[in-house]
Amino acid sequence: MSGRGAGRQPKYMHIAAQLRAGIEAGEYGPGQRLPGENDLMAAHGVARMTARQALAALQAEGLVEARKGAGVFVRDFRPIRRHGVERLAHAQWGAGRSVWDADIEGRDLVVDSVEVTEEDAPTVIAGVLEIREGERVCVRRRRFVLDGKPVLLSASYLAAELVAGTAITQPGTGPGGTYARLEELGRRPVRFREEVRSRMPSGDESARLALSAGTPVMLIGRTAFDGQGRAVEVNEMVLDASAYVLEYGFEA
Amino acid sequence: MSGRGAGRQPKYMHIAAQLRAGIEAGEYGPGQRLPGENDLMAAHGVARMTARQALAALQAEGLVEARKGAGVFVRDFRPIRRHGVERLAHAQWGAGRSVWDADIEGRDLVVDSVEVTEEDAPTVIAGVLEIREGERVCVRRRRFVLDGKPVLLSASYLAAELVAGTAITQPGTGPGGTYARLEELGRRPVRFREEVRSRMPSGDESARLALSAGTPVMLIGRTAFDGQGRAVEVNEMVLDASAYVLEYGFEA
DNA sequence: CAGTGGTCTAGACCACCAG
DNA sequence: TGGTGGTCTAGACCACTGA
Known part of the structure; x- marks a missing residue:
């Protein structure tokens, strides 16, 4: 029976395609359970590893999530909308709010594992x-957890010499955050550059964001520039790609 | 021997970690060949499927690429820098250039499978x-191939009524492209919004972009607005995430 | 043509979860 | 406690690659 696998494509792909069609047709809705390995073995007359391969393919696409001892379930995608421009408008942090406020509209945000250190600049x-x-640079590392799910890792770098003695070197930076403190130092950020990449997570990122298989991360590298065009802060962020939509607006 | 797998983690993860460390240490450089399934079986005394699992894990991370009949090779990441703002400045397309020109700096770009149709609006x-x-909407689908590698799928949607009788309905849109034609219609785009997401590719996307396993796609949905704030064009793009860095700049 | 990765089988033991 | 997915073995045939 091995041979070329019925028809044209490998058996496991055929099984996966069938399940994928079922998901897209709404036959299996978000959160619902798919046929398990045993079901697939019986239904298609294949070996265990073949059924597993089919389910693994769907996992790798991020369509589906396996829960040990329970089954394989359809995932859903309800993203946070992150406004790249408005959120960094001076009116936001100038008024003492966090830059995050613009994004979450009353959901439950927790910042945990805040860590402020001084290190050699990479x-x-x-x-x-x-x-x-x-x-030496001052490094502020944080993890953001929204509704119980970690969604973002952030590491902010500033020249240690610049921020020495300010609240930036403290876990709590005070009203308006880092940018308000920079303004008090005469180094108010007026321009930002963000670079966006995407790739599969490292093992560490996957663990710290509790990502399920088949979920990429988005990487945002943001640089803040002062009025003289000097870079004052670099922020490296790692985002759960299944949790975010990034939005940018600009003029022609 | 099965049991809990030496130490703590599964055997295949241990093997994968070892190879990953080797890659990061530069022991295996970009494009270089890793130990194959047979090597790993011998070196670690495991079965075929276990060695395969280790290699599959690295593939899923996008670190490594398997070439049938040849071996497993370390991938490299040399992205195209896509400037989200400057590339859409009026000076670009106003002067008769393609919006793409700003990105590629003399590399070999081919646009293939251009397809212009009229369809019911999704x-x-x-x-x-x-x-x-x-x-009805006019849909312009294109695929961009850079140095022989497909990197971007694009589908542009415009109201059929608006563009009827213009070059926009032709495969070639003329100097300055679609936006220059819209300007001639008195609907010059002055503002843009881009939404960026990331996920694993569908089978179709994976095939059309010739993606190797473990490579996510980035999705850009761009809306162009005219002076009255009316949306005149929507462009859905699918990018090979291993080929791109997106850059956005803006003021505070 | 020798070696590679791709697919597949038919077993096995384990940890975890729900009822 | 029974069923689930997670890991693992020891075989097999295939298509493809490169020398």
Whole structure:
């Protein structure tokens, strides 16, 4: 029976395609359970590993989520809308709010594992901040958890010399956050650049964001520039791609 | 021997971690060949499927690429930088250039499978363009191939009524492209909104972009608005995430 | 043509979860 | 406690690649 697998494509792909069609047709709705390995073995007369391959393919597409001891379930996608421009408008942080406020509209946000350290500047960071490689930087690491689900890892880098003695070196940065403190130092951010990439997560990222298989991460590297065009902060973010839509608006 | 797998984690993860460390340490450079299934079986005394699982894990992370009959090779990441703002500045398309020109700096770009059709507006498109659902839209589908590798699928939607009789309904849109033609119609785009998402590709997307396993896609949905704030064009793009960095700049 | 990865079988033991 | 998915073995044939 092995041979070329009925028809044209491999058996496991055929089984996967059938399930995928069922999901898209709404036959299996979000959160609902799919036929398990045993069901597929019986229904299609295949071995265990073949049924597993079919389910693994759907997992790798992020369509489906396996829960040990329970079954395989259809995932759903209800993203957070992150406004790249308005959220960093001066009116936001100028008024003492967090830049995050613009995004979440009353959902339950927790910032955990806040960690402020002083470290040697990594090469790329030093390059962007235009400081000597190995010079000290203040690093603020945070994890954002929305409605119980971690959605974002953030690491903010600022020249240690610049921020020494300010609230930026404290876990709590005070009203308006880091940017308001920078303004008090005469280094108010007036321009931002964000670079967006996407890839599959490392094992560490996958664990810290509690990602299920088949979920990519989006990486945002943001640089804040002051009025003289000098970079004052670099923020490296790792986002659960299944939790976010990024929005950017601009003029022609 | 099965049992709990030496130490703590599953055997295949241990093997994968070892290879991953080797890659990160530069022991296996980009494009270089990794130990194959047979090597891993011998080196670790495991079965075929276990060695395969280890390699599959690295593929799923996008670190590595399997070539049938040849071996498993380390991938590299040399992205195209896509400037979200400058590329759509009026100076670009106003001067008769393609909006693409800003991105590629003399690399070999081919646009293939250009396809212009008239279709019923899909629900979401109709909603954005503020036309009745099922009303006719002009759809321009294209695929962009850079240095022989497909990198982007694009589908542009415009109200059929608006563009009837213009070059927009032709495969070639003339100097300055669609936006220059819209300007001639008195509907010059002045503002853009881009929404960025990321997920694993569908089978179709994976095939048309020739993606290797473990490569996500980025989705950009761009809406162009005219001076009256009316949406004139919606462009749905699918990007090979391993080929792109998106860049956005804006003021505070 | 020798070696590679791709697919497949038919077993096995385990940890976890729900009823 | 019974069923689920997670891991693992020891075989097999295939298509493809590269020398």
